[in-house]
Amino acid sequence: MIGGLFIYNHKGEVLISRVYRDDIGRNAVDAFRVNVIHARQQVRSPVTNIARTSFFHVKRANIWLAAVTKQNVNAAMVFEFLYKMCDVMTAYFGKISEENIKNNFVLIYELLDEILDFGYPQNSETGALKTFITQQGIKGQHQTKEEQSQITSQVTGQIGWRREGIKYRRNELFLDVLESVNLLMSPQGQVLSAHVSGRVVMKSYLSGMPECKFGMNDKIVIDKQGKGGTTDEAGKSELGGSSGKQSIAIDDCTFHQCVRLSKFDSERSISFIPPDGEYELMRYRTTKDIILPFRVIPLVREVGRTKLEVKVVIKSNFKPSLLAQKIEVSIPTPLNTSGVQVICMKGKAKYKASENAIVWKIKRMAGMKESQISAEIELLPTNDKKKWARPPISMNFEVPFAPSGLKVRYLKVFESKLNYSDHDVIKWVRYIGRSGIYETRC
């Protein structure tokens, strides 16, 4: 297991050093500094073996976090732990910076003592940790016996990510469906590859220990229910997307540890008791029937050896009532470009020599519209025999719907002990689709 944990600043000075195992000596601290932080070359691997000692590191801003071991540890676990450690620190004192770490070093030692025992990660959910690691110190004495056992049962219990006794006057939850859509398209408009990777982020401000059930238009569930099944309970969200797709096929999804996985596996239902505040409920990936918000139609003509004519049309492919934002099209130009004249119908376009591209920006664009840009590119004559490789045209945008077609059908909240029902909870659903790597070859 993890033998020790060190935190360094960018100069390689130790800010935190906690050793858990006898086989890790003080010299390990220096070994990492000399061989990794001060190494001349770029880091070639996040795992380094120095004299039979393995170092795992991650970097946040200019802070290095390193876990050390001499055993055959679970490497994936060590990295997951280091990320978790960062999350915990951020939750306690904000940004991970040298100043914040020095300001909170006693707290960090206390946390490290709690979440890592003999190198074995223990409960590291901030919700639970904040109940008893508070830096108030004196708290211990003022707790009643009930309070103490409540803490310990929560830390060790099945719902380690949430503490008991949370109360809100207004029970409210926010669901954000955030997707990034990736595309590679041939010049003829054929889709070479396309996928959506999405996340459902939830902010919950709910009292007590609410039992939640999340439903979306997952093809497997819808097919199982058959026609005329349950009515759409989402109600609150009238969302975009040009096609009225009933269900979507999800390639794969992963869930926050609060979700009961065996239930998902057997019934495909997503039920959980959520952590308090913001967290990522699930991630998913789809590859089928993706709504491609924009289509790019390129036309490149070479006029002799010193001139290039480029025409690019973009078409928006979603409901006319919706607006896409932050649209940016980047049209690559050859290295030997000497001058560019651009005419565009909408937005602003500029040749950026440093990026070897014409960058065309449009602030807003409604669905089912099209716009066009044409450019004349003058080239310097070269004796380079090599042809210009014509990199793809790439695009950025943001649209207010989920390109995968995912819809939230319901999120039901049950809290039997407190007197509020599902109807009293105010729910907000938002869909944001962003471009990932969205490219069209020309």
Added chain:
Amino acid sequence: MPQANENRHIGSKMTDSKYFTTTKKGEIFELKAELNSDKKEKKKEAVKKVIASMTVGKDVSALFPDVVNCMQTDNLELKKLVYLYLMNYAKSQPDMAIMAVNTFVKDCEDPNPLIRALAVRTMGCIRVDKITEYLCEPLRKCLKDEDPYVRKTAAVCVAKLHDINAQLVEDQGFLDTLKDLISDSNPMVVANAVAALSEIAESHPNSNLLDLNPQSINKLLTALNECTEWGQIFILDCLANYTPRDDRESQSICERVTPRLSHANSAVVLSAVKVLMKFMEMLPKDLDYYGTLLKKLAPPLVTLLSAEPELQYVALRNINLIVQKRPEILKHEMKVFFVKYNDPIYVKLEKLDIMIRLASQANIAQVLAELKEYATEVDVDFVRKAVRAIGRCAIKVEQSAERCVSTLLDLIQTKVNYVVQEAIVVIKDIFRKYPNKYESVIATLCENLDSLDEPEARAAMIWIVGEYAERIDNADELLESFLEGFHDESTQVQLQLLTAIVKLFLKKPTETQELVQQVLSLATQDSDNPDLRDRGYIYWRLLSTDPVAAKEVVLAEKPLISEETDLIEPTLLEELICHIGTLASVYHKPPSAFVEGSRGVQHRRLPARAGSGESSESPDVGQPVGAVPDTPPAVIPSQGDLLGDLLNLDLAPPTSSAPTVTPSMQMGAMDLLGGGLDSLMGDESETPHVPSRMETQSPQSPSECSHPELGGDIAGSPAMGAGLASAPVVMPASLGAPVSSGLDDLFDLGGGVGMPTGAFVVPKTIWLPAMKAKGLEISGTFARRAGVIQMELSLTNKAMSVMTDFAIQFNRNSFGLAPAGPLQVLTPLSPNQTTEISLPLSNVGPVMKMEPLNNLQVAVKNNIDVFYFSCQYPISILFVEEGKMERQVFLATWKDIPNDNETQYQIKDCHLNSDAATTRLQSSNIFTIAKRTVEGQDMLYQSIKLTNGIWVLVELRVQTGSPNYMLSVKCRAPEVAQLVYQCYEMVLKN
């Protein structure tokens, strides 16, 4: 309550960092005063300063008593700080550490479970014997504490204590208590108990500590659904060590583990993958569930690639293993391994590796387009690897070879130095894989000769020039240019240059005599490198004595290189699959390679598949477990290769190489007795085996120039055995040899090794069935061993009574065979018993011509009766060892025997090449006098001498690529011709 946290946040904001800045002199003294202050706040401040100093590496151990004095406090924060100090310095001040014991023991009784746990947790970290003694009682109580938080802490503490004093833990019975905790009601207690037990079990490899059985497994699987993400990892990692009893249990565990594949924590996913990959091994492949499981594995593996880069790296290293073990899981997922612009370099390099593994005819166009992109990137290592990958694609997917070559040529045109060098190295491999196909590009390669400065690229280029010397007009000039700085080159280049010039000489002898002499003298006389000197001497000797043999050796056809390079060796792969997710899977090394001490030295194996008869997997699965049994025959060095290996070694002390020789000879002898010589001999001629052997020798250096080259030129050539073996017979060592004693050693060796000892032996057949001989069954065969004809008999008593008094006699026969001694059956043969007898025969008995010629009539007597039977012996047992005719005599004799005596036969479906045939025939005392090659047809001239002095001359014609041999037999006694033909058939086809 969130408000409370806000306060703390602000409260500590401006305070703590100041502790890092105190660096003045007399600091320790000041701290001491502050620690002993009456004010609580001041004390706490002082302790914080001490901890800060400790963190940055200052020695504050002098403050030990003062800090320990602060321990008795109600302030939890202060207490924790003091504990932290204690853990760091207790070992250096053991006597003073005792002072803390009382507080610990008291704290373990505290009503607050958090304090009880803190005390037991800290105590376990203080590695001082005297303290450990006091630890036992509190620990025992804590293990049974009512509060789960204390129990889960105590569980880990047992592991800590075990690390300090294993005996104590056993004596105190903590292990049993720990085992009980596996049934605890609290999932976290279970998880920590599992973790602690697993760790302790690792240092007791043979103890049945974890005692995994279906009941305990069930408990673990239940806890799996309830505990924290970390606990799930501990449990899954522990489960992976279990071996289910049968496929049904295996399936039910798999079913309960698969939900974990949807966990957001990548480590949980990877550990679940490990369990599934291992247990899958036991499922019958025709099971529906098996297919379902395979399909379920792909999506989570792909999802891992959207994790943070460090985890992606771990995932990719593991996927690399999984793809080798079960290529079908990810074969449709090529695209997700395409490199993204923003990937860190370590992710890029790993993705590239997997792309090559997944490359197939279906996706090769896409892969190549990608690789071409990568070759124009900035990072040198990445670009090199991409170029190399293009070459590997060419070798792996034949259809793409042409496109790959043209891509590589485009890259060479870029003139980027390292790209050019890398491209040349891979093109050399492509030449090896597809001979006579892409040599048109040689001209382009030669243009870049001057820019090559890396040894590997230089060696590759020299190899190309030497190999294709006849097509390169100025090959001699090119090689000569390298020769100028011969001694400054690396060994790799020197060896290559030597071989290339010898090749050139053999191809264009007239113009390059001077060059070859120059390089030979550079290599032998001016070099200190034994490898180089030895190779030089061998060439020199070969060239000066027998240029024909030299040609056969140096210009021999090279075995094709393997398609799948750098695969992990199957047993290691299996072990690594059992370590998915761990460091071992990241390093691709077994834990014993990087873990000290007893931990992790245990080798893990995949479980054997349950179910009937399915020992190996279907061929499309790549490197199945079943492939392992195939390797041993390839490992036994056949003679040609053994010599090749010896040539690789330093030849100087013949004594040291002797042991290498003997095992193989013994092996041969043993095989002979078992009648299984064919496997040994057959191996030599089947070229596909050769590359596989080379691969096992150097799995990590697939395209390294020196290895395949040596293998190709010397070791890999079957001609070598024959060539060297015949050398001492043809010429005395003194003849024209440039030097020296080392060479004599070599030829001694050659003589020893090259002389085959045994001929092919027909398996025993039944000569006398039991029903014809009152229960005595005789089966047998003939063999010639070390010049002695042997009749090998098996006598089986199938009657009800004991048999005794055996004797044997032969009737007169064509070659005067007679028993050289009595038939020795030592003990009476009881019912159902079999005895094996080897009866030496002489050829001085009475002669009478039999029909057929090799017919032998035998009489066997025992206490019951006398029995008669007849059998036929292969004429090869009559071929004497002195059957090699002088060349001149051969020519004369051939002419002398009238053409009427010549008989022609055709041997069909024989797939040996002429060299392999030579070797094999020689082991049956059929000697090749000369070899002539005319228009792709090898003519072998061979001589045989029978025991009665009759000479048989043979011409064997082998057409390359045709399985049919033409055999012309000339003999003064034409009756034997038919038998000789039968003998050839038998030897060549078995």
